[in-house]
Amino acid sequence: MYDSSMKYKWDNQNVLDYARQEAKQEGRLEGKLEGKLEGKLEGKLEGKLEGKLEGKLEGEYQKAIEIALEMKRDGIPAAQISKFTKLTIEEIEKL
Secondary structure (H helix, E strand, C coil): CHHHHHHHHHHHHHHHHHHHHHHHHHHHHHHHHHHHHHHHHHHHHHHHHHHHHHHHHHHHHHHHHHHHHHHHHCCCCHHHHHHHHCCCHHHHHHC
């Protein structure tokens, strides 16, 4: 009687230990997956924002170049063109 009672207790303990171990493993896997997905989403969002910002800055730079070219054709001095377009005098002289 005592042996079967102890065996039953050990079996139950083993089942509980196994269930805990499986739950921990499942939790780790879920955490890793969630972390990967979150990282990918953040990366995509950051990439899109960087791309938009780069595009906007490039567009503004090209517009400044166009304005500087027009001003230069009209004989406006490079220093004044630089003041209004925020381009460097070196950039203006290369136009």
